Amino acid sequence: MIIETRNSDLVLRDVKCLSLPLTLDCGEAFRWEEQEDGSWSGVAFSKFLNIREDADGNFILKNTSTEDFEAVWRNYFDLDRDYAAICEELKKDSLVAQTIDEYYGIRILNQDPWEALVSFVISQQNNIKRIKGIIKRLCEAYGEELAEGAYSFPSAERLSALEVADLEAIGAGYRAKYIKRLADNVAAGNINLAEIKAMPLENAKAALLDIYGVGIKVANCALLFGFQFVECFPVDVWMKRVLEYYPDGLPECFKGYEGIAQQYLFHWARNNL
């Protein structure tokens, strides 16, 4: 990857295996919106970004400093991981090979732990369209406006100041009480997400499973998308259908990158099963 500045923009050349529509709209992050010009706008780590891919396959990050790129976006888009090589290994499995050929460019985003955890608590027994709506209303009501119509994901402290009824009012449904208690515990320091992120996987998973409203599926999604455990393999109703294709368990070639294989299979399942 080559990084260049062009006026106030940042240009990434020679990026392997990155599809913006597939990565930003495949159900791992819920806050990216495609613009009329084909670019994508979103917020992560309280930074607004507009990004697009040009005709030559370069990625243009609008109004982005190299400081913000190094501090946020390089890791957010997982740009230091060799997806081309990982995909080659994963393609030893025939079904994944088919999904990678069809959906090449899905990456695992390294999101903020707090945002990922709350987002996947909201995701339970829910559909992606509605999850996006709830999170959008949550941010617009309680986040900080970073740019015209762009809001940060509200902090634990901010959400802790709310009542359960406030969270029900944005459409969170029965998950409102989970969000409220989680926000209270994080704001009070009873739950330390940075510490959890630094733990070995099994300890981190156990810590998340102790949280009210977090079960094995939500924990695995948070670990994969928010805590950088790329070996996690979340199983939801879609992945249960996919697992019927693997009666003997996951193939050896998934080892260490189960989460990446999972995201390709998840996207395939939603389009084909």
Place this chain on the structure above:
DNA sequence: GTCCAGGCATGCA
């Protein structure tokens, strides 16, 4: 009207 969605807590055996 019923069924389903990136499930979980609870009660019970």
Place this chain on the structure above:
DNA sequence: TGCATGCATGGA
């Protein structure tokens, strides 16, 4: 340990 049930909401 495993299984049945209730849960908020909106789209199909």
